[in-house]
Amino acid sequence: MAIPQVTITPEHGSTLEGPQEDCGLIMDGTLRRTCSSTSISSTGSSALESEDDLHSDSESKSRGIVTLEQLGNPCEVKQWSKLKTFVHWPFRSSLKKVNWVQLAGHKGSFKSAEGGTILKKLSDNERRCFEKLQEDSLLSFIPQYHGVVEKDGQCFLHMSDLLLPFDQPNVMDCKMGVRTYLEEELVRAREHPRPREDLYKKMVEVDREAPTAEEHSQVAVTKPRYMQWRETLSSTHTLGYRIEGIKKSDGTCRTDFKKTRLQQDIIKVFQDFVGGNIDIMQSYLSRLAEIQLALSKSYFFKQHEVIGSSLLFLHDISGKAQVWMIDFGKTTALAEGQLLHNVPWQEGNREDGYLWGLQNLIHTIEAAKESYSQNNQTVPTPSPDF
Ligand SMILES: Nc1ncnc2c1ncn2[C@@H]1O[C@H](COP(=O)(O)OP(=O)(O)OP(=O)(O)O)[C@@H](O)[C@H]1O
Numbered sequence: 001m002a003i004p005q006v007t008i009t010p011e012h013g014s015t016l017e018g019p020q021e022d023c024g025l026i027m028d029g030t031l032r033r034t035c036s037s038t039s040i041s042s043t044g045s046s047a048l049e050s051e052d053d054l055h056s057d058s059e060s061k062s063r064g065i066v067t068l069e070q071l072g073n074p075c076e077v078k079q080w081s082k083l084k085t086f087v088h089w090p091f092r093s094s095l096k097k098v099n100w101v102q103l104a105g106h107k108g109s110f111k112s113a114e115g116g117t118i119l120k121k122l123s124d125n126e127r128r129c130f131e132k133l134q135e136d137s138l139l140s141f142i143p144q145y146h147g148v149v150e151k152d153g154q155c156f157l158h159m160s161d162l163l164l165p166f167d168q169p170n171v172m173d174c175k176m177g178v179r180t181y182l183e184e185e186l187v188r189a190r191e192h193p194r195p196r197e198d199l200y201k202k203m204v205e206v207d208r209e210a211p212t213a214e215e216h217s218q219v220a221v222t223k224p225r226y227m228q229w230r231e232t233l234s235s236t237h238t239l240g241y242r243i244e245g246i247k248k249s250d251g252t253c254r255t256d257f258k259k260t261r262l263q264q265d266i267i268k269v270f271q272d273f274v275g276g277n278i279d280i281m282q283s284y285l286s287r288l289a290e291i292q293l294a295l296s297k298s299y300f301f302k303q304h305e306v307i308g309s310s311l312l313f314l315h316d317i318s319g320k321a322q323v324w325m326i327d328f329g330k331t332t333a334l335a336e337g338q339l340l341h342n343v344p345w346q347e348g349n350r351e352d353g354y355l356w357g358l359q360n361l362i363h364t365i366e367a368a369k370e371s372y373s374q375n376n377q378t379v380p381t382p383s384p385d386f
C-alpha cells in the first residue's frame with residue numbers, strides 16, 4: 001500500500017500576514033526516516049543519523065495548518081512499558097482527514113491516529129529519549145508516549161496529540177537553547193563538508209548579502225554555517241530561545257520570525273499571541289516555573305545535550321493554557337559527565353544553554369505581562385459626588 005500523502009491546506013478563514021512561508025502547499029509525503037534508515041549503530045550514542053538520509057533538497061519544512069490522514073485503530077494502542085517489540089499498526093484503507101497544526105519540522109512527518117493520538121516518523125534517537133523519560137521528572141511535561149508502531153517497514157512514534165484538549169487552540173513553538181546543531185554535526189561538516197544549495201537558497205531569500213563570496217560562487221552553504229547564521233539572525237544566540245511559529249485561533253499562522261531577535265519585538269509578538277490576556281500570561285508563567293523545577297530535578301536533563309527541542313505553548317478561549325516539551329530528535333546522551341545548561345557553549349563542552357534560554361523566556365513573558373498591565377491600567381471613573 002502506498003504511504004498516504006499529507007496535504008497542507010489553509011484553514012478556512014486563515015489570512016496570511018506578512019511574508020508567509022509554506023502555508024497552503026501540497027506536501028511531499030516521501031518518508032525520510034524509514035525503519036532501516038533510522039537505526040543507529042548499537043554502540044552509537046549518536047543522534048546524527050546519516051545526514052544524507054535525513055535531508056534532501058526536494059524536502060521542505062512544514063509551516064502551518066496541515067491535514068493529516070488518519071491511520072489506525074485505538075484498540076491496538078499499547079503502553080510503552082508493555083511494548084516489547086514494535087506494534088504492527090492496522091492501517092485501514094478508508095482514511096479520514098483531520099485538520100492539525102504543525103508549526104515547525106519536516107513536511108510529512110506526522111500522521112493522525114485515533115483516540116487523540118498522532119504518529120511521528122521514527123527517529124531512534126527520539127524513541128530512546130521518550131523511553132528514558134518515562135522514569136523521569138519531566139514525564140508530566142512531554143506528550144504521552146505509546147511506543148513505536150510499524151507498517152510496511154516504516155515506523156512511527158505514537159504519542160498524544162497535545163492539541164486535543166483545546167477548542168480552536170492558539171499555538172506557539174519556541175525552539176530552545178543557544179545552539180541548534182549538534183557538536184557532531186560540526187565535526188562532520190568540517191571533515192566532510194557538504195555544501196547544500198537548498199540552504200543557500202533559504203539564506204539569500206532572507207539576506208542576499210549573507211553568503212560569503214565563496215558560498216555565492218558555490219551557490220551552496222554547509223548546514224552548520226546555515227544553522228549558525230539562523231541563530232545569530234534570530235534570538236537563539238542572544239536569548240537562548242527563538243519563536244519558530246505561531247498559529248492563532250482565528251486561523252492565521254505566521255512563521256516569518258527568522259529575524260525576530262530583540263526582546264522588545266518578542267514581547268509584542270507574545271502579547272499579540274495571547275491577545276493581551278493577563279491570566280493566560282500568568283498561566284504560562286506558572287507552567288514554565290513548573291518545567292524549570294522539573295528540569296532542576298531531572299536526571300535525564302543532566303545527562304543529555306538538548307538540541308532543537310521546543311516548548312509548545314497552547315491556549316484557547318476557555319482560558320486553558322499549557323506548555324509542553326516536544327521534539328527530542330536531536331537530544332543526545334552524554335557518554336560521561338553532566339551538563340549545567342546555563343553556561344556558555346564552547347566546542348567540546350556540549351552545553352546547550354537550555355536553562356539560560358528558559359530563564360530569558362520567563363523574563364520576556366514577565367516583561368510582556370508587566371508592560372501590558374501598565375499600558376492598559378483602567379483609570380477609576382471619578383465618582384459624580386466629587
Ligand atoms: N505531540 C504533539 N501534539 C501536538 N502538536 C505537536 C506534537 N508534536 C509536534 N507537534 C507539532 O508539530 C510541529 C513539529 O514538531 P517537531 O518539532 O517534533 O517535528 P520535527 O520534524 O522533529 O521538527 P525539526 O525538523 O524542527 O526537528 C510542532 O511545532 C508542533 O506544531
Ligand SMILES: O=P(O)(O)O[C@@H]1[C@H](O)[C@H](O)[C@@H](OP(=O)(O)O)[C@H](OP(=O)(O)O)[C@H]1O
Nearest residue numbers: 054055061180199202223227230308329330
Ligand atoms: O528553519 P529553517 O530555516 O527552515 O532551517 C531548518 C531548521 O533549522 C531545522 O531545525 C533543521 O532540521 P534539523 O533540526 O532536523 O537539523 C533543518 O535542517 P535540514 O534541512 O537538514 O532538515 C533546517 O533546514
